Amino acid sequence: MTRRDFIEKTGSASYLTMLGFGLIPEAKAEPLNLQRNKANKKIIILGAGLAGMSSAYELIKLGYELTILEARSRPGGRVWTVRGGTTETEIGGITQTCKFDKGLYYNGGAARIPHNHKLSLHYCREFNIPLEIFMNVNEGAYYYSEGTGKLSNKPVKIREIHADVRGYTNELLTKAIDKKALDEEVTKEDLEKLSAYLKEEGDLDIMKKYKGSERHGYKRQGGYGEQSPELASPHLLHDIVESGLFHPAFSNVGEYTFNQQPVMLQPVGGMDALPYAFAQRLEGKIQFQAEVQEIRKTSPGVKIVYKDKTGTVKEILGDYCICTIPLPVLKGITSDLSSDIRRAADFVPYMNTGKIGLQFKRRFWEEDDNIFGGISKTNMDITQIFYPSYNFMGKKGVLKGYYNFHDRALRLGNLSLAEREKVALEQGGKIHPQYKTEFESSFSLAWQKINYSKGGWAEYSESARKRFYPALIKPDDEIYLAGEHTSHLTAWMAGALESANSVVTQIHKRVNAA
Amino acid sequence: MTRRDFIEKTGSASYLTMLGFGLIPEAKAEPLNLQRNKANKKIIILGAGLAGMSSAYELIKLGYELTILEARSRPGGRVWTVRGGTTETEIGGITQTCKFDKGLYYNGGAARIPHNHKLSLHYCREFNIPLEIFMNVNEGAYYYSEGTGKLSNKPVKIREIHADVRGYTNELLTKAIDKKALDEEVTKEDLEKLSAYLKEEGDLDIMKKYKGSERHGYKRQGGYGEQSPELASPHLLHDIVESGLFHPAFSNVGEYTFNQQPVMLQPVGGMDALPYAFAQRLEGKIQFQAEVQEIRKTSPGVKIVYKDKTGTVKEILGDYCICTIPLPVLKGITSDLSSDIRRAADFVPYMNTGKIGLQFKRRFWEEDDNIFGGISKTNMDITQIFYPSYNFMGKKGVLKGYYNFHDRALRLGNLSLAEREKVALEQGGKIHPQYKTEFESSFSLAWQKINYSKGGWAEYSESARKRFYPALIKPDDEIYLAGEHTSHLTAWMAGALESANSVVTQIHKRVNAA
Ligand SMILES: Cc1cc2nc3c(=O)[nH]c(=O)nc-3n(C[C@H](O)[C@H](O)[C@H](O)COP(=O)(O)OP(=O)(O)OC[C@H]3O[C@@H](n4cnc5c(N)ncnc54)[C@H](O)[C@@H]3O)c2cc1C
Ligand SMILES: Cc1cc2nc3c(=O)[nH]c(=O)nc-3n(C[C@H](O)[C@H](O)[C@H](O)COP(=O)(O)OP(=O)(O)OC[C@H]3O[C@@H](n4cnc5c(N)ncnc54)[C@H](O)[C@@H]3O)c2cc1C
Numbered sequence A, B: 001m002t003r004r005d006f007i008e009k010t011g012s013a014s015y016l017t018m019l020g021f022g023l024i025p026e027a028k029a030e031p032l033n034l035q036r037n038k039a040n041k042k043i044i045i046l047g048a049g050l051a052g053m054s055s056a057y058e059l060i061k062l063g064y065e066l067t068i069l070e071a072r073s074r075p076g077g078r079v080w081t082v083r084g085g086t087t088e089t090e091i092g093g094i095t096q097t098c099k100f101d102k103g104l105y106y107n108g109g110a111a112r113i114p115h116n117h118k119l120s121l122h123y124c125r126e127f128n129i130p131l132e133i134f135m136n137v138n139e140g141a142y143y144y145s146e147g148t149g150k151l152s153n154k155p156v157k158i159r160e161i162h163a164d165v166r167g168y169t170n171e172l173l174t175k176a177i178d179k180k181a182l183d184e185e186v187t188k189e190d191l192e193k194l195s196a197y198l199k200e201e202g203d204l205d206i207m208k209k210y211k212g213s214e215r216h217g218y219k220r221q222g223g224y225g226e227q228s229p230e231l232a233s234p235h236l237l238h239d240i241v242e243s244g245l246f247h248p249a250f251s252n253v254g255e256y257t258f259n260q261q262p263v264m265l266q267p268v269g270g271m272d273a274l275p276y277a278f279a280q281r282l283e284g285k286i287q288f289q290a291e292v293q294e295i296r297k298t299s300p301g302v303k304i305v306y307k308d309k310t311g312t313v314k315e316i317l318g319d320y321c322i323c324t325i326p327l328p329v330l331k332g333i334t335s336d337l338s339s340d341i342r343r344a345a346d347f348v349p350y351m352n353t354g355k356i357g358l359q360f361k362r363r364f365w366e367e368d369d370n371i372f373g374g375i376s377k378t379n380m381d382i383t384q385i386f387y388p389s390y391n392f393m394g395k396k397g398v399l400k401g402y403y404n405f406h407d408r409a410l411r412l413g414n415l416s417l418a419e420r421e422k423v424a425l426e427q428g429g430k431i432h433p434q435y436k437t438e439f440e441s442s443f444s445l446a447w448q449k450i451n452y453s454k455g456g457w458a459e460y461s462e463s464a465r466k467r468f469y470p471a472l473i474k475p476d477d478e479i480y481l482a483g484e485h486t487s488h489l490t491a492w493m494a495g496a497l498e499s500a501n502s503v504v505t506q507i508h509k510r511v512n513a514a
Helices: A003-010 A015-021 A050-061 A118-126 A158-178 A188-202 A237-242 A273-281 A339-347 A406-413 A417-431 A462-467 A493-513 B003-010 B015-021 B050-061 B118-126 B158-178 B188-202 B237-242 B273-280 B339-347 B406-413 B417-431 B462-467 B493-513
Strands: A042-046 A065-069 A081-083 A087-089 A095-097 A105-107 A131-134 A142-144 A155-157 A218-220 A264-267 A291-297 A302-307 A313-318 A320-323 A353-360 A374-378 A384-387 A397-405 A439-446 A479-481 B042-046 B065-069 B081-083 B087-089 B095-097 B105-107 B131-134 B142-144 B155-157 B218-220 B264-267 B291-297 B302-307 B313-318 B320-323 B353-360 B374-378 B384-387 B397-405 B439-446 B479-481
Touching (some): A105 A353, A105 A397, A118 A493, A188 B237, A320 A493, A353 A406, A406 A417, A479 A493, B050 B273, B105 B353, B118 B493, B142 B417, B155 B158, B158 B237, B320 B493, B417 B439
Parallel strands (some): B042 B320
Antiparallel strands (some): A087 A095, A131 A264, A142 A155, A291 A302, A353 A439, A374 A384, B087 B095, B142 B155, B302 B313
8 A cells, every 4th residue: 555545545634644745746635734823914815705715714723814805795606596585686787586485496606516526525524514416417307409300309318318329339339349340459358258248238139239228218117917018119320310419418428527427416405505604604704795996915915995885995904815806807906916817817718607597386397207306408508407406396396497608608698587588498398398387487697797706617728727827826925816717626616615725725834934 | 299198298197097098008107096985895905015005095095994914013014224223033033133323224125216116206295205316326436346357356436447448448439430340330421420429428539549538537636726637547448357347247237227227216214204104194004913824715705814913813804805915925824815826926036135234433435435325336245335325424324235136145144143244344345444443333134034025026037927927917806916026117116006006996996896
């Protein structure tokens, strides 16, 4: 067992032990474990999202004095649960108030915690936040491909496409092996074992043909007495191809990619349990409705100019500043920040992304379609429908009628509230005709139009990562940036939390070295 | 829309509507919806498992008089949740009492509800039993292959094998296409689209080679600041093959088969919520500790001889009888049943199956290994380890240290309790070294040795289904058999429930026709 093996096996290594071992570069994020501060330094934190609040939480443990300035009247930033009573006024002036019934909600920003995001889970554990499974994969949900081909323009159970494609591809590969097309690639012995495996994997028949499978589903399910099962016929490979079901819109992101593989988790009752748990421990430290307007260096130290909730412009001084303001917002703030940072704020692209929550009178997706959580996918603008992973079999329910990105999110975000709702109902209604009779109310978000966010998350191209990122992760005199955009885990809470842990460590080392 | 389409879409068809449409053979199970009984018939039901109790529940709605005789002192039969205080004496005399902490449990029999088992879900809804997700698939859990090869004799994350095998097979198929080995099988146009799809599906590089993937996991995960992600190297295809990871022990049953595809569900707090909900509605109708000893025909009618809890032998008369006693138990009961039924009872094979619950001081699988629910698989006797899908991040936890079948279950079942525990700890300890220090107590089940069950479930071969099954699903004068063994959904609660619905319908029709 190597030292790292040991640490990974026992899981008991603290951040400092690992620093000692020289393991930090390869190490997974671990909870902070630093010595208490002796100096009497004051830190000003800009933003009460996860990066800001977790910085504050750790700094307080170390004995620092601090203030958080937060423009909104709630903590959490992009971790935000939409419930009855939630109101929002978008950039451009569109205002809405959520009319969902009590107990129903959707997570407007962060919704799922990957099982391998250690810090996200660490804080949930530290705060005793009960977790439940976020079902990200559902073979019983639908693909809906708008286009040509026999399987398009109608909902098709995901299991059918998965089982059939697996069947055909495994049959084809078996055939290629039998034709000796792969003799140069793999040893004869391994090919034999591979062949046996492919038969299992594709559920091929004794002739190594795919003739359909119970995995695809039944024409008649087996039941009591004489009701013996009768398999449904498989779809033709050609129909699957022609119907566009090989399009990336239908690729298995949720099954395959590291950050979305099963298992995923969610806090019971809404993701905002996490920011509220931080906020509760930071009582009196957060000034809400305090909009930062200027970030100044006082060499050494910082001066922050902000507008408080009465509209009065105020100043606050500090020894250090942690700025977690998203770049598209930072861009508009007057500051003494380095030109490199300001250039990054100008040019790092952010994701357009939108969600709509739809409340229905009954959970027809469960009652009629046997869909419990998971995602239906489509090449229409709505992109996907997320079914709630809570309150199964309850009376009413809220599903996410769309969660989309890029141009589609921009297009829908530019519509009026009523038009967004209409698109969601029309397109979603093609998958679920029950939309028509069961719909009650909606609440939609276009993150690029949401004040104090102005986008979903930093979306680095390779070149943007090279050109702009390095400036963001270096202290600028006494100012440190934190937030998901200062991490390689953009678009995830874990990125925000890890950046905060890192910046706290950096500041603390500097203070103690002085 | 055809009539069946309509019914399936609206989901509102009753059993009788469907009977009317002549749709029963193809129809999915639907809740019963019959007219109340006018005649004054008395039904004797043998067994208070799901088949017996759901029969009773529906018959009472129809106005029948009835009594259930149940040998055990609890309802539910093979639906049984093991908790602190649970005691069991096996055939052969081994006795154990469960010492789990309050709030910890495992389901000793039925544990998971497939999303497409309508009747199981129907009764949960009818009784307002809260459901949560049973996580049946977890890419973060382990494969452990005992044998030779680089990847054997150590736990390997499932994601690594899945991602690499997918990568290699998609690369190979792509190669075969490029070599024109499949030109006779698929049109050129479809092959092109298939090729593009395979690149996505296998995460191949620009040269259509599999060189590893983030899906496999990281050597160094991306994090804050400069911690850029570094991919782990893929395993060699040869190592995967040689290490036995193509063995059926590691096949993707839980992802693929119809009855185990995501999503699966479980009642919050234990599967026995379902039988107890029935029992509560049958108060006064169930005689517990009433062991049936003789089943007699009184032509017409039945006489049942049983031993009550005081040891007194008693008789009870009825117009009809529904017998849900498992065949291996029925075999030992004196009866006037037809020789066909008695032959079936003698010869239909039942599954050997065992489970062991292991309580640990801490949830190291979650804390150290990031495993939240799901299954690790191995070719050792323990076969699989199930991680609990409830109480995530809690202090202690109970996992299933094995759930096995056939010879393996027989072998372990024949051991003493201490030896079973030892095997579970030794073999499981190879996957989780933490077993050694964290173990607290165990409770093991060998279903073939459990009184009044004597096996897991009816395991029909094709020939047994042909020879023996038909007799079991026909009334034998006034006696009707019900239970999972009288269905094509053996090994599932839905089979028991559907058989009961069917038998109730048959009796009711007969009574009303008379
Ligand atoms: C649609 C969507 C889906 C997502 N899904 C997931 C997911 O499933 N799982 C996951 O882990 N992550 C997800 N994320 C990402 C996650 O939400 C973010 O990475 C994380 O919340 C960012 O935290 P932060 O502290 O860096 O930024 P923020 O949360 O944006 O915090 C910044 C704070 O600064 C405040 N602020 C801004 N301007 C000013 C100003 N001028 N003065 C004062 N305060 C100001 C803001 O109000 C805000 O509170 C998702 C994000 C979005 C948008
Ligand atoms: C290990 C295991 C795992 C399973 N997993 C699942 C799963 O995940 N999901 C799922 O849906 N199903 C599962 N099943 C199957 C499910 O539990 C059964 O199909 C179902 O419970 C059978 O119900 P039943 O009423 O037919 O029989 P039983 O539940 O066996 O009921 C028969 C009743 O008759 C009583 N009885 C027996 N002899 C006498 C006598 N002489 N006198 C009086 N009463 C008597 C018994 O005590 C019992 O209560 C599993 C079963 C096992 C064993």
